[in-house]
Amino acid sequence: MYPDYMRESLKKVERTRPARLKIARSGEKIFPLMSAKEREEVLKDFHPDYKPDSLREIRVGANKGEKITSEVANLLESHSRINPDDFDLSRIDYDTDVLVIGGGGAGAAAALLARENGARLIMATKLRMGDANSMMSQGGIQAAVNPNDSPLIHYLDAMGGGHFDSKPELVRALTRDAPGVIRWLEDLGVMFDRDPDGNMVTKLGGGTSRKRMHSARDYTGAAIMRVLRDEVRNHPEDIQVIEFSPAVELLMDDKGQVAGTLLYNLETEEYEIVRAKSTIIATGGYGRLHIKDFATTNHYGATADGLVLGYRAGANLLYMDAVQYHPTGAVYPEQIMGFLITEKVRGLGGQPVNKHGQLFVFPLEPRDVETASFIRECTERDNGIKTPTGKVGVWLDSPLIEAISGEGTIRRDLPAMYRQYDRFEIDITREPMLVFPTLHYQNGGLEINDKCETKLRGLYVAGEASGGVHGRNRLMGNSVLDYNVFGRRAGIRAAVAARKVKLGKLTLDHVRRYEKALKEAGIRTSRISPILLPDYTRPETKSRQLTAHYEGTLR
Amino acid sequence: MRRDRVSSSKENETTQAKLIPVYIMGKRYQVPEDLTIMTAMEYAGYQLKRGAGCREGFCGACVTVYRSADDYKLKAGLACQTVVEPEMYVAQIPFTPANKPTYDIKELQPSISAIQTIYPEVMRCLSCNSCTKVCPQNIEVMDYIQAAVRGDIAKLADLSFDCIMCGICAMRCPAEIVQYNMALLGRRLYGKYLSKKGPYLEKRVEEIKEGKYEQGMQELMRADRETLSRRYDERDIESG
Ligand SMILES: Cc1cc2nc3c(=O)[nH]c(=O)nc-3n(C[C@H](O)[C@H](O)[C@H](O)COP(=O)(O)OP(=O)(O)OC[C@H]3O[C@@H](n4cnc5c(N)ncnc54)[C@H](O)[C@@H]3O)c2cc1C
Ligand code: SF4
Ligand code: SF4
Ligand code: FES
Numbered sequence: 001m002y003p004d005y006m007r008e009s010l011k012k013v014e015r016t017r018p019a020r021l022k023i024a025r026s027g028e029k030i031f032p033l034m035s036a037k038e039r040e041e042v043l044k045d046f047h048p049d050y051k052p053d054s055l056r057e058i059r060v061g062a063n064k065g066e067k068i069t070s071e072v073a074n075l076l077e078s079h080s081r082i083n084p085d086d087f088d089l090s091r092i093d094y095d096t097d098v099l100v101i102g103g104g105g106a107g108a109a110a111a112l113l114a115r116e117n118g119a120r121l122i123m124a125t126k127l128r129m130g131d132a133n134s135m136m137s138q139g140g141i142q143a144a145v146n147p148n149d150s151p152l153i154h155y156l157d158a159m160g161g162g163h164f165d166s167k168p169e170l171v172r173a174l175t176r177d178a179p180g181v182i183r184w185l186e187d188l189g190v191m192f193d194r195d196p197d198g199n200m201v202t203k204l205g206g207g208t209s210r211k212r213m214h215s216a217r218d219y220t221g222a223a224i225m226r227v228l229r230d231e232v233r234n235h236p237e238d239i240q241v242i243e244f245s246p247a248v249e250l251l252m253d254d255k256g257q258v259a260g261t262l263l264y265n266l267e268t269e270e271y272e273i274v275r276a277k278s279t280i281i282a283t284g285g286y287g288r289l290h291i292k293d294f295a296t297t298n299h300y301g302a303t304a305d306g307l308v309l310g311y312r313a314g315a316n317l318l319y320m321d322a323v324q325y326h327p328t329g330a331v332y333p334e335q336i337m338g339f340l341i342t343e344k345v346r347g348l349g350g351q352p353v354n355k356h357g358q359l360f361v362f363p364l365e366p367r368d369v370e371t372a373s374f375i376r377e378c379t380e381r382d383n384g385i386k387t388p389t390g391k392v393g394v395w396l397d398s399p400l401i402e403a404i405s406g407e408g409t410i411r412r413d414l415p416a417m418y419r420q421y422d423r424f425e426i427d428i429t430r431e432p433m434l435v436f437p438t439l440h441y442q443n444g445g446l447e448i449n450d451k452c453e454t455k456l457r458g459l460y461v462a463g464e465a466s467g468g469v470h471g472r473n474r475l476m477g478n479s480v481l482d483y484n485v486f487g488r489r490a491g492i493r494a495a496v497a498a499r500k501v502k503l504g505k506l507t508l509d510h511v512r513r514y515e516k517a518l519k520e521a522g523i524r525t526s527r528i529s530p531i532l533l534p535d536y537t538r539p540e541t542k543s544r545q546l547t548a549h550y551e552g553t554l555r
Numbered sequence: 556m557r558r559d560r561v562s563s564s565k566e567n568e569t570t571q572a573k574l575i576p577v578y579i580m581g582k583r584y585q586v587p588e589d590l591t592i593m594t595a596m597e598y599a600g601y602q603l604k605r606g607a608g609c610r611e612g613f614c615g616a617c618v619t620v621y622r623s624a625d626d627y628k629l630k631a632g633l634a635c636q637t638v639v640e641p642e643m644y645v646a647q648i649p650f651t652p653a654n655k656p657t658y659d660i661k662e663l664q665p666s667i668s669a670i671q672t673i674y675p676e677v678m679r680c681l682s683c684n685s686c687t688k689v690c691p692q693n694i695e696v697m698d699y700i701q702a703a704v705r706g707d708i709a710k711l712a713d714l715s716f717d718c719i720m721c722g723i724c725a726m727r728c729p730a731e732i733v734q735y736n737m738a739l740l741g742r743r744l745y746g747k748y749l750s751k752k753g754p755y756l757e758k759r760v761e762e763i764k765e766g767k768y769e770q771g772m773q774e775l776m777r778a779d780r781e782t783l784s785r786r787y788d789e790r791d792i793e794s795g
Contacts, residue, residue, distance in 0.1 A: 027794055036788070127607075127608055127616065128608065128614075128616055128653070131608025131616045132609075135608070135614045136609050136611060136613045136614070144759070145755050145756050146755060150768060150771075151772065152771045152772060152775060156786060156787055157790075159783055159787065160783070160784070164780050164784060164787075169776070176763060176768065176772065179759040179763060180760055183756055186752075186756070187747060188660065188746075189742065189744065189746040189747040191716070191742055191750065194750060194751065195753070197751070198752045198753035199753030199754070199755045199756070200753070209791065209792045209793060210793050217716060217717070219716065219717060221613075222613055222719065223716075226720060227742075230655075230736075230739055230740075231660075233654075233655060233657070234658060234659070244604065266604045267604070297611070299608055299610065299614070300607045300608060300609070300610055301608075335589060335590075335638060336611075339611055340611070415717055419692070419693070533602070533603075536597045536602075537597070537602060538598065545600075554602070555602050
């Protein structure tokens with residue numbers, strides 16, 4: 001329930017709704033799209049990435065000298081969790097063709113395709129398989145399937161959305177494989193939303209010029225992830241899943257190939273050595289770094305571990321200077337702060353309006369532009385609505401959806417949204433939601449080519465951990481697509497390559513070299529990475545944990 | 556700015572919520588009244604390893620059993636979605652075991668026989684409705700089980716769609732049915748075999764295989780920034 005003092009503003013939203021509805025129904029533009037110049041300006045003045053302290057130069061590793069997101073630079077300029085001298089690398093616990101690090105969508109797709117291509121493999125994951133960003137995506141997955149659409153138009157949309165910085169070969173792979181991915185998922189039994197003719201229901205998304213967003217109600221990610229996980233579990237003889245065992249450092253061999261990983265058993269606190277002919281990093285994103293103190297939509301394990309592992313071994317990063325904030329995160333009620341309000345709400349006609357009930361931006365500008373506009377509305381223009389704890393947000397007028405498409409649309413197409421608010425006695429079919437941008441997606445990552453190869457032999461990356469697919473700004477629906485396209489590609493490539501790989505002697509020398517580089521750069525720090533889990537223990541509690549020992553964030 | 560739904564240090568300084576007593580694993584702690592069970596545990600000093608995943612009600616990792624004050628009933632819920640109550644007793648449980656029968660979806664028929672073979676225990680449902688009563692997603696669990704028993708896979712798939720596979724229903728089931736696994740099988744059968752398929756997807760997949768877009772793609776890949784940017788600005792946009 002909204003507090004009483006918000007009633008007046010809520011009334012205004014109601015009062016302006018009929019007029020807004022009329023324009024929406026007329027088929028005319030409900031709000032002018034910004035020109036390239038206007039977009040640039042609002043980004044420069046209001047997007048968090050453009051704040052002076054948001055970037056800093058990294059002083060070690062493959063991207064040395066480049067400006068990247070400060071929080072990521074801190075993470076990379078940290079010590080390893082382990083001392084290489086402590087490990088006897090001749091004592092191997094697991095020997096495998098392919099190792100998949102990460103149990104989200106990219107990891108699961110990679111595992112299934114590696115298996116199909118003859119590999120036996122291990123999937124190691126920090127949390128349970130599937131308890132990942134992949135389970136949470138709601139809005140949809142892009143694929144150019146309709147007759148008025150094509151992979152070429154999809155290519156143009158994705159390139160433009162990413163401000164033309166994406167790697168062409170990756171965007172080609174993304175858009176070309178997309179229909180095949182939908183077909184593959186359908187064949188595995190994913191239930192997509194269909195029209196009465198059996199064609200897919202498709203919607204517009206931010207930055208798409210065609211209706212290309214496929215969905216499974218607003219549980220799209222869950223619908224896909226549940227099926228992929230089920231299918232992985234159908235092959236225990238070929239795919240061994242090891243849960244609650246994060247990778248903490250890659251292993252290499254004396255020929256410079258990546259050769260597996262060190263796993264840390266979160267429960268028994270033992271380290272285990274996995275030797276692998278091909279290693280795939282599929283560890284997802286970094287929302288739990290809480291960049292610029294933003295709340296996040298990401299799962300508990302989204303701490304950029306894979307970036308640290310790959311970077312320490314010598315792989316390079318691409319576009320780690322661009323953070324994706326999602327324009328619509330919940331700011332009220334407190335308990336769901338940061339919770340993602342899927343873009344589909346705007347895709348279905350929901351409009352962002354200010355405290356006066358005015359629409360102030362085209363609802364589906366690219367995400368970074370939409371985000372910057374929300375921040376402008378709440379700061380410079382002072383048209384936001386304050387919450388009882390001093391946060392501020394704008395309304396997302398969901399009742400408009402019902403007015404446009406008929407009663408029951410929300411409960412049918414947005415059951416997860418409806419349920420989430422209903423728990424706090426807000427009926428979003430009758431009242432709008434209060435939203436503010438939230439930290440959502442890691443646009444960049446470890447650079448790959450269209451076979452998911454990195455510059456290190458034996459190391460492949462897929463999914464949110466990779467960089468280059470989305471340039472500096474990902475469009476909604478392209479990352480669920482990404483983890484399927486590149487997860488599959490990584491699995492195939494890793495399995496095929498593994499047939500020929502001859503591994504040499506295992507080593508952790510790259511960790512020693514990295515430590516040396518930190519020292520030479522004069523970096524003195526007590527930071528340790530990968531951090532594995534975020535640190536949510538209060539200082540008051542810590543001050544009483546007199547004999548506890550913290551390794552980085554972990555007790 | 557940061558206000559994650561977690562009990563981070565920053566946030567607790569600004570939280571002015573009243574403190575209330577809750578019992579976590581039998582021990583009494585004072586926690587702000589507006590926290591969820593999950594953030595209350597972190598506030599109390601727990602560092603979660605198991606029992607936390609999405610933190611948004613989508614993954615089912617955080618099943619918790621609890622009892623409210625003055626109530627004999629044992630309740631279950633998602634720790635990330637349930638707000639604490641004064642004097643509640645909370646116990647976090649690890650998840651229900653993940654192992655399940657294996658099958659080859661390509662070999663199955665979309666009929667009751669598949670379910671009978673792979674999850675025969677479904678037929679033993681006692682219609683006690685315990686599952687429906689505990690489901691945190693408010694799913695009509697018993698109804699989908701009954702649909703399965705009748706071989707109505709479309710209904711099973713539809714009713715169970717929002718299941719997050721948390722396992723609470725299975726823990727309560729006197730017939731030892733693993734509702735959520737069976738339901739997933741039902742949805743896969745429906746998605747693969749029963750839902751009507753339109754022609755667009757198949758056609759596009761064929762076109763791509765035949766290389767229809769390859770030349771255009773190569774051109775786009777070679778185009779310089781300016782050309783791309785112009786074509787991007789000029790592209791027509793399908794209306795909503
Ligand atoms: C709330 C939400 C909504 C979204 N909605 C959409 C949408 O509508 N459309 C869209 O296209 N995209 C959406 N996205 C983005 C998309 O879901 C993700 O980008 C994508 O799922 C990432 O998949 P992934 O497999 O790379 O990573 P994840 O699914 O996050 O998987 C990462 C895995 O790696 C594991 N891991 C992490 N560190 C380690 C380690 N050190 N060792 C071993 N394992 C490790 C984790 O436990 C996890 O299993 C959304 C994201 C969120 C958070
Ligand atoms: S049906 Fe069972 S497993 Fe699924 S959400 Fe409900 S209680 Fe959880
Ligand atoms: S709890 Fe078990 S026996 Fe009871 S209705 Fe549900 S499925 Fe049937
Ligand atoms: S942590 Fe995923 S449902 Fe609670």
